[in-house]
Amino acid sequence: MIGGLKAGIGIARSLLVYHGLPWRVMAMRRFMRELVGPGALAFDIGAHAGNRSLALAKAGARVVAFEPQPAFFAILERIAAKRPIEIRREAVGGRAGRVTLRISNRHPTLSSIVPGWPDRIGSASGFEMVEWDEEIEVPVVTMDSLIDQYGLPDFVKIDVEGAEAEILGGLSTAVPLVSFEYLPAAMDVADRCLDRLASLGTYEFNLVVGENQRFATKLWMSLADFRDYLAETSQSGSSGDVYARLLAASPRAESEEPQS
Template sequence: MKRGLLDRVGLDAATLGLWRSIAIYNGQPWRRWALDRFLRTLVRPGDLAFDIGAHVGSRSRALARAGARVVAFEPQPLFADYLARRLDPATIRLDRRAVGRAPGRAELAVSARHPTVSTLSGEWRGRVAGDEGFRGVEWGERVSVEVSTLDILIAEHGEPAFCKIDVEGHEAEVLAGLSRPLRCLAFEYTPATLDLAFRCLDRLGELGRYEFNLAVGEEARFRLDRWLGDEAFRARLALEAARNRRSGDVYARLVGPRA
């Protein structure tokens, strides 16, 4: 949509991007039902869950509907303000901090028209800029945000039974701030930067012994009919990424202490 038309209808690119995300993630009831069924296999009533990169809150709400106590982390001001108005504080606590390797402050690169790909990772942004799936995406704004670590957040909120991490190429940095194995977690992968997903697998292997599955795109189901160990999963993830060229989520569940 051109700037002149946006002005005439009283919308800016950021608001349009927010509405687009709401329509995609919250405006399709069949997607919500599938996500509810899926997440009920990962959390039990009363569990604590972290939603890191909460965006418009679709995962946070689904986790809460499954009975979990949820902490939603969203540093992007437009989305955080939206969540503050929309989330039920009785079941979902909003935390406006980003999560990374060390506490401090960092610069969030914001894509107004495509806010789902706003990121703290300059490396990831530079590498995906030429990928066909990111054609037309511009990171035209910068926002200074407070950063905490998973270790600090666990000390404050408790240890989550499930932790979802979707932070556009910054996932390995989030896991670098974790010093203990978690029971179950998920992190996003992108085919154009698959080595970043392998960094996440490396870090999890340092913390404990895990088995893995994956979901492709926004599918609320596991792609594999059985969970795989590290080596077999790496090969399967590379195959799926080359075959589908779609982003997705890696799911990891703890099976024992580090070997």
């Protein structure tokens, strides 16, 4: 009963935050229209409550959304009805198989497949009261296998609580536009993501801080300049999303083994 109450509170909070604030919903939709056009293919990895998938679909994109949490998969099923959104109850990682998903029922946005993630992040500022109170096994697919199935996406959004670098490690083809979440408490993950993207091609970078749904600067930056900018920005304690826009692809790289 207590677990069910926690889960209900967590789901209600996510629905309110991601669907219940009209100004935030409209800002997300405007921003997604800037990034993708009709007919684009987008992967929403860590789709959660589906606000990003819905905004991408309304921008005219064909969306493949990944969400292994059962409660949010059910929400996505309703959102995807009669829309160009395919939902998959899988995690994406560095190699195919199965993995343990640690779920925080009260704070479901913080659920993660990264071993040791609750111990690592739980002591960081703002995470002290988070409890990861459920575990389930979920299937894992790789980016390379998804590209083999669907073709090269125009945009990939990754928000998976610490597994961003593992996902990019399972990618050996440069994607035109990628976003991944960064957390000030785990900037090494962002560094690994930047390293992996640099191995796939020449990218330029920008940043969205928090839920602003607009780029932090008008000018996109080179990798070297962006590393300094991201390090400085992260000192404010705010999380956000890194955006990487492809300028030129490198020869096909080998997928990496996931790192724990």
